[in-house]
Amino acid sequence: MVVRRAPELWWAALTVAAAAALYAWLAHAPQTAPGAVIGHSLGIAGFVLMLFTEIGYSLRKRSRRARWGPMKSWLRVHIYTGIVGPALILLHTSWNFSGLAGWTAIAVAVVVTSGFIGRYLYTAIPRTVAGDELSPTELAGLLRDIDARLAEAELPEAERLELTAARAHLQKRVKRVPRMRRLLALWHTVHVPLGVAMFTLAFTHVAIAIWFSAGVR
Numbered sequence: 001m002v003v004r005r006a007p008e009l010w011w012a013a014l015t016v017a018a019a020a021a022l023y024a025w026l027a028h029a030p031q032t033a034p035g036a037v038i039g040h041s042l043g044i045a046g047f048v049l050m051l052f053t054e055i056g057y058s059l060r061k062r063s064r065r066a067r068w069g070p071m072k073s074w075l076r077v078h079i080y081t082g083i084v085g086p087a088l089i090l091l092h093t094s095w096n097f098s099g100l101a102g103w104t105a106i107a108v109a110v111v112v113t114s115g116f117i118g119r120y121l122y123t124a125i126p127r128t129v130a131g132d133e134l135s136p137t138e139l140a141g142l143l144r145d146i147d148a149r150l151a152e153a154e155l156p157e158a159e160r161l162e163l164t165a166a167r168a169h170l171q172k173r174v175k176r177v178p179r180m181r182r183l184l185a186l187w188h189t190v191h192v193p194l195g196v197a198m199f200t201l202a203f204t205h206v207a208i209a210i211w212f213s214a215g216v217r
């Protein structure tokens with residue numbers, strides 16, 4: 001079965017809207033400044049979610065243990081935390097993008113944008129419910145199943161139309177698989193270093209923030 005729905009995007013949009021509404025309600029409070037209690041907590045929460053985004057999916061991808069849950073669910077969580085974490089960071093900034101911290105925020109935006117491009121390429125390749133790429137044999141089997149169903153004499157017209165459209169859609173996707181696979185590989189080589197650069201900036205910003213707030217200076 002081919003994966004189509006994207007509940008993680010809806011959940012992320014809902015969570016971000018709820019956080020933004022709560023923030024708008026609190027916005028007049030002085031504690032929303034990046035170094036004050038609310039702003040600071042948003043920075044820490046967003047940073048933890050981003051760290052999980054970076055590490056969780058990569059670890060699962062390299063683990064062969066099925067009991068860790070299906071890859072598809074991990075990617076959904078990756079995308080959810082990869083949107084919600086940066087959104088909390090945006091609220092943490094108080095819309096001040098100056099200096100190193102400002103460059104860090106820009107790097108976060110670049111990584112998230114890159115994530116959306118990756119998601120487009122990733123979902124362009126037909127996959128099983130578990131998130132594994134369908135092999136050419138499996139794809140040919142799917143097309144054969146549809147053809148067999150279409151060949152049935154007593155097939156209702158509505159279903160025939162639906163299946164014909166589904167077949168055309170699947171065939172179009174199958175044709176694009178080699179190009180999408182190449183683009184996804186290329187995307188990986190860009191996205192991963194972008195993430196490393198972003199975390200280098202983020203850790204530097206956090207180290208400076210701790211240095212100053214702990215009064216070590």
Ligand code: HEM
Nearest residue numbers: 034035043044047089093096097101102104105202206209
């Ligand atoms: C990727 C993660 C983060 C980004 C992109 C980010 C970005 C920013 C930005 C744009 C500002 C405003 C700069 C200014 O006021 O001049 C700021 C301020 C601040 N951030 Fe972060 N931040 C992140 C994570 C964190 C974390 C995890 C902490 C806590 C340990 C933190 C602590 C602070 C503090 C204390 C300030 C206030 C600095 C001041 O008022 O001079 N940030 N951050």
Ligand code: HEM
Nearest residue numbers: 050053054058061079082083111112115116118119122195
């Ligand atoms: C804080 C933000 C994010 C970080 C740090 C991050 C980091 C990463 C890393 C390190 C990988 C490579 C995993 C691996 O192959 O081991 C990856 C893959 C991926 N990410 Fe993100 N990501 C972020 C946000 C997003 C967002 C917002 C989306 C989608 C809207 C997304 C979609 C993807 C996809 C589709 C893959 C490829 C999955 C695969 O080929 O197995 N990411 N991400």
